[in-house]
Amino acid sequence: MTELFSPKELLRCADCPIRKRAVCAYCEPAELADLDAIKSYKTFAAGETMVWSGDVVSHFSSIVSGVATLSQTLDDGRRQMVGLLLPSDFIGRPGRGQITFDVEAKTEVTVCRFECRPFEVLLGKIPHLRERLLDMTMDDLDAAREWMLVLGRKTAREKIASFLAIVARRVLSVEGAMPERDLEFDVMLTREAMADYLGLTLETVSRQMNALKKDGVIVLEKKRAIKVPVFSRLVAETGDDTGFSF
Amino acid sequence: MTELFSPKELLRCADCPIRKRAVCAYCEPAELADLDAIKSYKTFAAGETMVWSGDVVSHFSSIVSGVATLSQTLDDGRRQMVGLLLPSDFIGRPGRGQITFDVEAKTEVTVCRFECRPFEVLLGKIPHLRERLLDMTMDDLDAAREWMLVLGRKTAREKIASFLAIVARRVLSVEGAMPERDLEFDVMLTREAMADYLGLTLETVSRQMNALKKDGVIVLEKKRAIKVPVFSRLVAETGDDTGFSF
DNA sequence: CGCGTCATTTGACACAGATCAAAGACGACT
């Protein structure tokens, strides 16, 4: 369980990689100090379940690095991912003790976390915190609704293309600008996890990935490492020209 | 375009049928007076589009009576409903001018609405309003995520059963207690709208409704009027015993 | 009362994606 960030390196919020996008994004330095006082870091290993559905959670967390997923399971084992958590995403629901989804670390994940009660107190004290939380929740809602269109109405090929386009946008927007050509990134998920996200089987995911590769839409170098020669070509395969905001 | 509620009847918030569940639910009488001062009512005919995707909206609205839907359309006409709006549901996104979904009245709909700017000012002034809006948004997010499981992993029969169970819970919770046996309600949607909600075709919806009827899970009296002899029997058909909170 | 419109049902058939099965690939560990 090696750590990408040691607690020491991160003690100062000013240096935090997610400072500008996390729940604390709107906070002034003085307000940040209040959060700083109650925060701590924790790292989870790849594959570890961070929270089980139904658990009473003790902390709210922001992902600092790594990738986690939110998912639901039916009694007979059918599984659906309902959220993809990347750096700056928030986990937990102020006002509710419970969480109704499993949260799993797909890579090693480091979170910045706050005990529920103290955080809820700050929520009452810091308007900027509330505003950011509401904005993030509304963004999540929009993303979930975009995804319902993908799940309900798109073909397997369109689902894969939509997924890759979303991941490309999100991963690369964390890093900075996104070029139209020759963009490269990693899908950090197994074919099975992609299938769970897309409402498909892993076999279908594999076949469609290879079909997109054969058609030159993507280049697969190391199974998970995707290269997209022309981004608009990928977008054209998603079925809708209107891009996602996820 | 007959009106179920005339503006006059509704002038006083204290008498409002959605007083306890709408965005104003947490407000004190004094706070309510501020909202009262900027509110107005509007009625839409069944079938009317209340907002087009991409529109810059001038008002935020709460549904007072009737049923509306939130939906997205792909270029080639494929359609997915992403929200079912019943009395007390809120339409619009403070902080964003645009809406990215079509909002359609499926029955005659009366809304209580507020101009965006004045409402946003009150949002800054009234903590109870903010809190309620955040709670409602989080409830919507949970509902959307539950629905992703339905869209991604359930069979046609399970989808129909899930839909009926959700509508039963929502419609009847507005009216009061929900009995286990012999509950009756109206699905206010056509087979086509149900199909759009469930990611199915209207033919499949029709077939599965009749299959559930043949198996005695539901009784169909007038196409849209559903009777459920034993509610738990319907829930058993949804594929998951863990009920929905929608 | 008959006509037109719209919602719904029913039937026959096709196909996308699921399922079942097996073989490769790749990395980690000894």
Added chain:
DNA sequence: AGTCGTCTTTGATCTGTGTCAAATGACGCG
């Protein structure tokens, strides 16, 4: 370098839903 476990690919079939088409029913209107 070899072995084990996990992830991925590939092939052969099956099946749930979609698609196309037409009949039936429900309701308002002249």
